[in-house]
Amino acid sequence: MEINESKISMMVDDITRKVKMELKYGQAISGGPMGGGSTGIYKTIDECIRHAGIAQKKLIELSFEKRAELIGSMRTMILRNADPLAKLAVEETRLGRYPDKIKKNILAAKKAPGCEDLITEARTGDDGLVLYEYGPYGVIGSVTPTTNPTSTITSNSLGMIAAGNSVVFNPHPRAKKVSLETIKLLNRAIISAGGPKNLICSVEEPDIKTSQELMNHPGIRLLVVTGGEGVVKYGLTRGKKCIAAGPGNPPVFIDDTADISKAAKNTVDGASFDNNILCIAEKEVFVFRTVADRLITEMKKHGAYEIKGQQIKQAVELLFKDSSGEHPLVDTQWVGQDAGKILRNIGITNAFDSRLVIAEVEHDHPFVLGEMLMPVLAIVRVDSLDEALEWGLRAEHGFRHTACMHSENVVNMTKVGRMIETSIFVKNAPSYAGLGMGGEGFCSLTIAGPTGEGVTRSRHFARVRRCTLKDSLRIV
Ligand code: NAD
Numbered sequence: 001m002e003i004n005e006s007k008i009s010m011m012v013d014d015i016t017r018k019v020k021m022e023l024k025y026g027q028a029i030s031g032g033p034m035g036g037g038s039t040g041i042y043k044t045i046d047e048c049i050r051h052a053g054i055a056q057k058k059l060i061e062l063s064f065e066k067r068a069e070l071i072g073s074m075r076t077m078i079l080r081n082a083d084p085l086a087k088l089a090v091e092e093t094r095l096g097r098y099p100d101k102i103k104k105n106i107l108a109a110k111k112a113p114g115c116e117d118l119i120t121e122a123r124t125g126d127d128g129l130v131l132y133e134y135g136p137y138g139v140i141g142s143v144t145p146t147t148n149p150t151s152t153i154t155s156n157s158l159g160m161i162a163a164g165n166s167v168v169f170n171p172h173p174r175a176k177k178v179s180l181e182t183i184k185l186l187n188r189a190i191i192s193a194g195g196p197k198n199l200i201c202s203v204e205e206p207d208i209k210t211s212q213e214l215m216n217h218p219g220i221r222l223l224v225v226t227g228g229e230g231v232v233k234y235g236l237t238r239g240k241k242c243i244a245a246g247p248g249n250p251p252v253f254i255d256d257t258a259d260i261s262k263a264a265k266n267t268v269d270g271a272s273f274d275n276n277i278l279c280i281a282e283k284e285v286f287v288f289r290t291v292a293d294r295l296i297t298e299m300k301k302h303g304a305y306e307i308k309g310q311q312i313k314q315a316v317e318l319l320f321k322d323s324s325g326e327h328p329l330v331d332t333q334w335v336g337q338d339a340g341k342i343l344r345n346i347g348i349t350n351a352f353d354s355r356l357v358i359a360e361v362e363h364d365h366p367f368v369l370g371e372m373l374m375p376v377l378a379i380v381r382v383d384s385l386d387e388a389l390e391w392g393l394r395a396e397h398g399f400r401h402t403a404c405m406h407s408e409n410v411v412n413m414t415k416v417g418r419m420i421e422t423s424i425f426v427k428n429a430p431s432y433a434g435l436g437m438g439g440e441g442f443c444s445l446t447i448a449g450p451t452g453e454g455v456t457r458s459r460h461f462a463r464v465r466r467c468t469l470k471d472s473l474r475i476v
Contacts (some may be wrong), residue, residue, distance in 0.1 A: 038197040040187045041180055045210055048168040048201035049219040052139045052159070056166035058196035060136060064115060067274045070195040071114040071162050077189035078109035078154050078182075085150045085185075088178040093146050095336025098273035103153040103437065104445070111436045111443035112155035114162040117458035124476075129469045134462035136164030141220035143211050143235065145227045147277040147336070147373065149175035150182045152226055152445040157200050159185050159444065160224075163462040170211040172227075179205070222461065226446045243460060244450040248279040248401025249371045250431060251392035253416050254287040254295060254406045255385060262428070263406035264298030268458075269431030270404065271377045272303065272355035277336040278401040280424060280431045280447065282432065284368045284378040284395050286388035292381045296358065304377075305343060305426035312359045312367075314346040319376065320366055326397070328370035339375040358447055363391035389419050396420065401449045404431050422446055423454035 017064045030340050042048045058307050059067065078085070082147040086101035118134040140160050152171060160167045171179030183200050190199050211231070215223055225235035232246040273284040287295050296306060308317060319342070322329040335340065340352040357376045361367050367378035368391070382388040396403065402424040407413050417425045424434040424447065433439025437457070444456045450474050453460045 013176040040201040051198040052166040055198040073189040073193035096274040108154040109153040112158040115456040131467040137221040142224040146172035159274040159458040162458040167435035177476040252404040257408040268302040276450035303355035
């Protein structure tokens with residue numbers, strides 16, 4: 001193996017990060033025997049739902065304080081294993097960037113809401129008292145993606161169990177190993193904190209058939225579906241409540257009042273994070289013509305590589321199965337791959353360290369319209385905010401998912417925010433600030449645009465129940 005300076009530096013970074021994590025959260029616990037059905041992994045969906053049902057009944061017998069302890073233990077377990085889970089995710093799915101996946105695991109473990117999100121509301125009046133309390137659904141069926149396998153299972157599990165439910169996951173088959181490992185670890189954390197086994201279950205061999213079986217099963221009271229358009233459509237037509245988190249194609253708007261150097265860095269950071277496989281990541285930029293050259297120059301300083309003319313044509317050939325129409329179809333073998341690898345395959349061999357490919361194109365180019373999920377970012381020059389909005393709305397396809405803006409003009413920011421109507425609107429920061437990474441707010445990797453919950457939280461996984469008491473229990 002050839003060892004150069006950059007490889008040695010990566011190895012040192014890797015070891016330093018591991019040592020820091022272990023000092024902070026203790027020794028990693030991954031592995032070790034866990035028998036007696038306590039892994040949560042079963043052969044059939046029926047078995048999963050039966051065991052998860054028993055576990056849920058045991059959970060709601062525990063005190064609220066105990067439930068919060070289980071949540072704390074789950075958080076610690078994922079923090080301890082953020083690094084090995086990230087490594088396994090990259091090895092298995094071959095998508096994304098290992099250091100970024102560690103950050104996503106830490107983010108989900110630390111910032112996904114727990115029991116504190118379930119705030120009882122009390123109203124009093126001449127007729128007495130009414131309480132609005134959050135109660136569980138029972139067993140939730142949750143279908144998870146290949147792009148954020150561990151962090152989605154983590155954030156969903158935290159919120160769902162905090163709300164008193166158990167959950168049966170159907171992970172993406174291409175992320176099976178790492179998803180099952182995450183489930184085992186979370187169950188281990190729950191059991192070690194005195195909670196019931198099987199609060200989190202999955203089948204050994206998840207696939208589309210088991211996903212559909214799970215969604216159609218009468219034992220499932222709530223569906224939480226995170227993935228592309230196919231699974232969202234399927235989930236929404238099951239005749240039961242479904243929280244659906246679907247695709248996005250987030251536009252970035254940059255006007256002539258923006259701090260261009262900062263906008264460039266933020267956009268490169270967001271669009272290259274985990275090789276752009278996050279649904280919230282910047283996918284195309286609409287920039288005022290007067291500042292476009294400066295933006296491109298600054299983006300290159302921050303690790304972007306610009307392709308032009310024939311190189312763009314070659315990239316389209318390489319990266320798309322079908323580049324026509326409003327929803328161009330990418331070749332999935334390129335999803336989540338490194339920018340350097342993509343560049344090498346269109347004949348650019350001196351840009352191995354580039355984090356992001358940028359290309360100036362027209363507003364209806366496949367790089368603009370397609371949800372590419374790879375570090376390739378379209379840049380479109382515009383003459384006005386209205387033009388940017390017209391094309392940005394078209395590129396967003398009405399998903400109402402995420403949009404970003406870089407500007408110092410409050411009127412422009414308000415106009416874009418109102419018109420684009422996305423669940424997440426990030427101003428003057430990388431897109432991941434909208435998930436609470438370097439931005440305020442809690443985190444979830446399930447962002448439900450189609451059904452309107454937006455960034456999901458514990459209370460979304462609970463039923464609101466009303467308790468009315470006539471004429472008494474008031475002190476005023
Ligand atoms: P995918 O749709 O291929 O798979 C997601 C899950 O759905 C998998 O578990 C898969 O087995 C299952 N599935 C797929 N088609 C199905 C069908 N017809 N019936 C039943 N189950 C089915 O998605 P992916 O490639 O894993 O993830 C990428 C997509 O997910 C992108 O479009 C991305 O934007 C979206 N995504 C959205 C969010 C969000 O929070 N909104 C988060 C992550 C990913």
